Amino acid sequence: MTGEIIPIIIGMGVVTYIPRWLPLFFLTRRRLPSWLIDWLDFIPAAILSALILPALVTTGEPRHLVWARPDLWVAIPTLIFALRTRSLAGTVVIGMALYWLVTHFH
Amino acid sequence: MVSDFFDASEDWGKAVREGLSAAWPICLGYIAIGLAFGVIARKMGLHPLEIGLMSLVVYAGSSQFIAAAMLGAGAGFLPVVLTTFSVNLRHLLMSSSLSLYLKNLSGSRLSLFAYGVTDESFALNMSRFQAGNWGWRSALVVNHATNLTWFISTVAGGIGGQFIPAGAFGIDYALTAMFICLLVFQIRGIYHALVALFSGVVAVILSLMIPGNSYILITAFLAASAGLCIRKTGLQKNRPEGGR
Numbered sequence: 001m002t003g004e005i006i007p008i009i010i011g012m013g014v015v016t017y018i019p020r021w022l023p024l025f026f027l028t029r030r031r032l033p034s035w036l037i038d039w040l041d042f043i044p045a046a047i048l049s050a051l052i053l054p055a056l057v058t059t060g061e062p063r064h065l066v067w068a069r070p071d072l073w074v075a076i077p078t079l080i081f082a083l084r085t086r087s088l089a090g091t092v093v094i095g096m097a098l099y100w101l102v103t104h105f106h
Numbered sequence: 107m108v109s110d111f112f113d114a115s116e117d118w119g120k121a122v123r124e125g126l127s128a129a130w131p132i133c134l135g136y137i138a139i140g141l142a143f144g145v146i147a148r149k150m151g152l153h154p155l156e157i158g159l160m161s162l163v164v165y166a167g168s169s170q171f172i173a174a175a176m177l178g179a180g181a182g183f184l185p186v187v188l189t190t191f192s193v194n195l196r197h198l199l200m201s202s203s204l205s206l207y208l209k210n211l212s213g214s215r216l217s218l219f220a221y222g223v224t225d226e227s228f229a230l231n232m233s234r235f236q237a238g239n240w241g242w243r244s245a246l247v248v249n250h251a252t253n254l255t256w257f258i259s260t261v262a263g264g265i266g267g268q269f270i271p272a273g274a275f276g277i278d279y280a281l282t283a284m285f286i287c288l289l290v291f292q293i294r295g296i297y298h299a300l301v302a303l304f305s306g307v308v309a310v311i312l313s314l315m316i317p318g319n320s321y322i323l324i325t326a327f328l329a330a331s332a333g334l335c336i337r338k339t340g341l342q343k344n345r346p347e348g349g350r
Contacts, residue, residue: 005156008183012173013163015191019198021220027205028216039334042301043203044232045292046329047196049302050309050322051225052285063314074279075286082287092131095283100276 070102117243125247128234132226132248133255135281139167140256141270144263146171150178154264161260165253166224168319169193170260196323200228207235208242215242222249226281233291297337305329 032040056072058065078095085091140161147157152174160170169190176186201223208216219242227249234240263270293299305325312321 004183005152005177006159008173008177008186009156009160009163011183011187012160012169012190015187016164016166016169016194016197017221019191019195020201020223021217023198023202024205024208024216024220024223025213027202028209028211032206035334037206038337039330040203040206042298042330042333043199043326044229045289045298045302046305046326046333047199047225047322048229048285048289048292049305050325050329052282052289053306054309054313054321055282057310058313062317065310065314071279071282075282078283078286079290082290086287086290088131088284088287088291091287092134092280092283095279095286096134096276098276099279099283103276 070099074098074102117241121241121243121247124240124244126251128230128244129248129251131280131284132230132252134277135226135284136167136252136255137259138277138280140259141263141267143167143170143174144260144265145267147174147260148264148267150174152177152264154261157264158257158261161257162253164190165221165256166190166194166197167256193319196225196319196326197223197228199323199326200225203232204228204235207232207240211242215246219246219249222246222253224249224252226284227252229285229288233288236291236294297333297340300336301329301333304332 052075054063056069056075057067059069060066074095077098078091081094082091144154144157147160147170148154152160160173164170164173172193173186173190176189201220204219204223208219211219227245231240231245231248234245289302293302305328308328309321309325312325315321316324
């Protein structure tokens with residue numbers, strides 16, 4: 001792995017950029033049907049949930065279920081705080097503080 | 107070209123202030139993950155300059171971790187690039203969703219915006235766009251402030267990351283907490299709640315069955331489609347008798 005790394009990085013950049021660019025470039029230039037707008041409106045909730053939940057309850061490679069991780073138990077008060085206050089900054093600070101407390105004194 | 111791009115400077119001043127005050131949770135998280143990536147990539151044999159180049163050219167955290175591990179194991183061009191492609195394909199859905207709020211933007215601006223679409227910037231910008239009073243300039247500032255943080259943190263990690271204590275101040279949890287709150291913002295009614303619930307459960311099941319992270323793309327696709335079906339049938343049920 002010496003002179004080969006630069007072309008690999010450029011190749012990685014190209015294949016990463018294309019899926020980011022294609023929909024922005026083409027979908028913004030069209031009038032979208034209403035069902036597609038509705039569908040796209042569900043995407044953020046779907047993606048966020050798909051990102052969060054497996055990260056909280058699974059670990060390892062290959063992945064397996066784990067219920068006893070601080071990530072999951074800290075998520076519950078963090079979620080309640082977010083629901084009550086709807087404050088992004090507050091939620092991030094509370095989540096970090098709780099996680100720090102749990103991982104340090106557990 | 108430059109003057110065409112950076113129009114009315116007072117708009118940009120406001121955008122920089124708004125963007126930076128929104129982006130800090132992402133930046134905190136990127137500092138933690140970026141330092142960790144730098145340390146690992148260095149261990150896998152990447153030079154800090156190569157680490158910096160990768161963070162600038164690719165700018166996608168999880169794929170960079172995987173690529174560093176593969177490169178460390180001696181993998182070549184095609185395996186690394188194809189893996190990167192499959193790991194980052196999920197951005198297709200995010201850019202599609204963002205396109206609803208970026209109409210009437212010139213091609214060069216869209217192309218610059220596309221570069222900064224990540225899980226984190228997407229989630230944050232999307233919630234701001236939906237709330238209204240969020241311009242593409244502010245969103246672009248979020249994208250690039252976080253990108254700069256990622257670049258600096260990964261290079262710093264590559265140079266001297268092993269001296270930084272891991273897990274300081276719960277910083278490892280910044281992005282998780284942010285995602286939790288942004289998900290709360292997305293639950294704007296019963297259909298969104300059902301989509302999120304469905305998506306979470308399916309994602310856990312699929313993540314246990316399929317290696318890699320393709321489960322995110324598959325799950326989000328399925329969950330949004332399921333939401334569309336539920337909303338359609340729900341609306342028909344609620345339609346008044348005999349109404350057309």
